[in-house]
Amino acid sequence: MANIKSIKTTPYQDQKPGTSGLRKRVPVFQQPNYVENFVQSIFDSLEGFEGQTLVIGGDGRYYNDVAIQKAIKIAAGNGFGKVMVGRDGLLSTPAASHIIRHYKAFGGLVLSASHNPGGPDGDFGIKYNIGNGGPAPEKITDAAFARTKVIDSYKMVEAPDVALGHIGTQRVGDMVVEVIDPVADYAALMETLFDFTAIRALFASGFRMRFDAMHAITGPYAHRILEEMLGAPEGTVINGTPSQDFGGGHPDPNLVYAKDLYDLLMSPDGPDFGAASDGDGDRNLIIGKNRFVTPSDSLAILAANAALAPGYATGIAGIARSMPTSAAADKVAEKRGLEMHETPTGWKFFGNLLDAGRVTICGEESAGTGSNHVREKDGLWAVLLWLNILAARKQSVDEIVRDHWQTYGRNYYTRHDYEEVDAAVANTLMDDLRAKLPGLVGQSFDDDLTVAYADDFTYHDPVDGSTSSKQGIRIGFTDGSRIVFRLSGTGTVGATLRLYLERYEAADGRHDLDTQTALEPLVGLADRLAGIRERTGRQSPSVIT
Ligand code: VG1
Numbered sequence: 001m002a003n004i005k006s007i008k009t010t011p012y013q014d015q016k017p018g019t020s021g022l023r024k025r026v027p028v029f030q031q032p033n034y035v036e037n038f039v040q041s042i043f044d045s046l047e048g049f050e051g052q053t054l055v056i057g058g059d060g061r062y063y064n065d066v067a068i069q070k071a072i073k074i075a076a077g078n079g080f081g082k083v084m085v086g087r088d089g090l091l092s093t094p095a096a097s098h099i100i101r102h103y104k105a106f107g108g109l110v111l112s113a114s115h116n117p118g119g120p121d122g123d124f125g126i127k128y129n130i131g132n133g134g135p136a137p138e139k140i141t142d143a144a145f146a147r148t149k150v151i152d153s154y155k156m157v158e159a160p161d162v163a164l165g166h167i168g169t170q171r172v173g174d175m176v177v178e179v180i181d182p183v184a185d186y187a188a189l190m191e192t193l194f195d196f197t198a199i200r201a202l203f204a205s206g207f208r209m210r211f212d213a214m215h216a217i218t219g220p221y222a223h224r225i226l227e228e229m230l231g232a233p234e235g236t237v238i239n240g241t242p243s244q245d246f247g248g249g250h251p252d253p254n255l256v257y258a259k260d261l262y263d264l265l266m267s268p269d270g271p272d273f274g275a276a277s278d279g280d281g282d283r284n285l286i287i288g289k290n291r292f293v294t295p296s297d298s299l300a301i302l303a304a305n306a307a308l309a310p311g312y313a314t315g316i317a318g319i320a321r322s323m324p325t326s327a328a329a330d331k332v333a334e335k336r337g338l339e340m341h342e343t344p345t346g347w348k349f350f351g352n353l354l355d356a357g358r359v360t361i362c363g364e365e366s367a368g369t370g371s372n373h374v375r376e377k378d379g380l381w382a383v384l385l386w387l388n389i390l391a392a393r394k395q396s397v398d399e400i401v402r403d404h405w406q407t408y409g410r411n412y413y414t415r416h417d418y419e420e421v422d423a424a425v426a427n428t429l430m431d432d433l434r435a436k437l438p439g440l441v442g443q444s445f446d447d448d449l450t451v452a453y454a455d456d457f458t459y460h461d462p463v464d465g466s467t468s469s470k471q472g473i474r475i476g477f478t479d480g481s482r483i484v485f486r487l488s489g490t491g492t493v494g495a496t497l498r499l500y501l502e503r504y505e506a507a508d509g510r511h512d513l514d515t516q517t518a519l520e521p522l523v524g525l526a527d528r529l530a531g532i533r534e535r536t537g538r539q540s541p542s543v544i545t
Pocket residue numbers: 019020113114115278282283322345346347364365366368487488489490491498
C-alpha cells in the first residue's frame with residue numbers, strides 16, 4: 001500500500017478563484033500548505049475520481065516545478081489512478097484542455113497565471129478544469145472556495161519527486177504518472193482542423209510571418225507546427241523558449257507589451273502577418289501588414305470565414321461572445337441566421353453552450369478566440385485559422401478586414417484599463433454608478449447619445465439554468481454605441497478598472513477613423529458618468545488595447 005499521510009493544516013481565507021482560477025503573487029503561494037490546501041479543497045469538492053486520470057501541466061513559470069510535485073503527490077493521496085503530465089511540467093492551456101478530452105480524463109489542473117508576469121515576485125496560479133476540458137463552472141469553484149476556509153487536513157503520498165524530464169511511465173504510490181510530449185496530441189488535432197497543404201503552399205510562395213511567443217509556453221508549439229510542420233522559415237518564431245519569468249517581460253499579447261511586433265508590422269518592409277500569444281498560450285494577437293485586427297473584429301472575421309477550414313467546412317452552429325466584447329460577431333450571426341449568445345467574462349461560461357452544440361466559435365475582446373475543438377480559448381488555433389483563411393482567400397489581412405466592414409459595418413472598439421487602483425475606490429465607483437443606472441435610461445448626452453438601456457449584466461445560462469449576476473455595468477445607446485465598466489477578476493494587486501467602449505458605423509459608414517478618435521466622445525462621457533479621473537487620481541489609463 002502506498003504511504004498515504006493525512007497532514008494537518010490550517011485554512012487561508014483568501015483562496016477565492018477569480019475569472020480564471022486562483023491567482024496570487026508567488027510569495028503568497030509559497031506560504032506553508034497554500035498550494036496543498038487549495039488542491040485538496042478542489043478534490044474535496046469533486047466526486048467519483050477514484051482510479052480516474054488527472055491531467056496536470058503549466059506554462060512553466062516560476063514555482064511551476066514546485067507546485068506540480070505537490071499536486072501529483074496530493075492526487076496520489078486522494079486516490080486518482082493516473083496523472084498525465086507534460087514533459088518538464090509543461091502544457092499550454094488549450095493543449096491541457098485537449099488532452100483531458102482526448103484521453104477522457106476526469107479533469108485537470110492548469111498551473112498558470114496566464115498573461116500576468118512571472119518570476120519570484122510575479123504571479124502564480126492554479127485552475128481546475130472538468131472532464132469536458134473546460135474551466136470548472138462556478139458551482140465547483142464556489143464549493144472549493146468554501147472548503148478552503150475550513151480545511152484542516154490534506155492527503156498526500158510520501159514519495160520522492162517525480163522526474164518530469166523524460167517521456168515515460170513511473171509510479172507514485174499506487175498511482176501511475178505518465179510524462180507525455182506536450183505538443184504531439186495538440187499538433188495532431190490542429191492537422192485535422194486546418195488545410196496544412198494550403199498553408200504550406202502559402203509559406204512556400206514567400207509569405208512572411210513573425211510569431212512572438214513572448215518567452216512563454218507557445219514557443220515549443222509554434223516551432224513544431226509553424227516551422228517544422230508548415231515549413232515557415234526558421235526564425236519565424238521568436239522568443240520561443242519558455243522561461244520562468246518570461247524573459248522579464250509581461251506575457252500579454254497586446255499593443256503595449258507586444259509593441260515591437262506591432263511596429264514591425266507597420267514598417268515598410270515588415271512581414272505579411274504577425275501574431276503573438278500569452279503566458280499559457282490561450283490568447284492571440286493578430287496583426288496584418290499595416291493592419292491591427294481588434295480581437296472583437298477577429299472573432300467576427302473568423303466566424304464569418306471558418307467554413308474555409310476543413311474542420312468547419314459544414315458551417316458553424318452559432319457564436320458566443322463575452323458581454324464586453326464588441327457586437328461585430330452579432331452582425332455576422334444576424335446575417336447568417338446563426339445562434340448568438342452573450343455571456344459573462346471568462347471562458348467557463350462558454351462550456352455549456354459548446355457541449356450542447358449550440359455554438360461552435362467563441363471569443364472575448366481580451367484576445368481570446370476558440371471553438372468546439374477544445375474548451376478553452378486557443379491562441380495558436382486562432383493563428384492557424386487566420387493562416388488558413390489567408391491561404392484560401394489569397395488576400396491580405398487588410399483586404400479581408402476592409403471587406404468585412406463593407407459587408408457588416410465596423411464596430412470601433414477599445415478597452416482602457418486603470419490598473420492597481422485602490423480597491424475601495426474602485427468598488428465605490430462601481431457602486432455609485434450602479435445606483436445611477438435606473439435614472440440614465442432615456443437621457444441624452446452630447447446631443448446625439450441617448451441611453452437605451454443601463455444595467456448590471458446578469459447571465460441566465462440557457463443550458464443549465466444557472467444565473468450569474470453583477471457581471472459588469474452596461475450603458476447602451478440608441479445608435480448601438482456602448483460603454484461597459486467592469487472590475488478585473490485576474491489581477492493580484494488592488495483593483496483593475498476596465499472601461500470598454502464601442503461605436504458602430506454601418507456598412508456604408510466611415511471606416512477609416514482612428515480608433516481612439518472615433519471613441520473619444522464616449523471616453524469623455526464615461527469619465528463624466530463615473531468620475532474615473534477624479535476618484536482614481538489617474539489622468540489616463542495604464543493600458544489601452
Ligand atoms: C481577463 C480577461 C478575460 C479572460 C481572463 C482570463 O479577465 O478580461 O476576458 O477570460 O482574463 O484570460 P479579467 O477578469 O481580468 O477581466 V487568461 O489568458 O488569464 O487565461
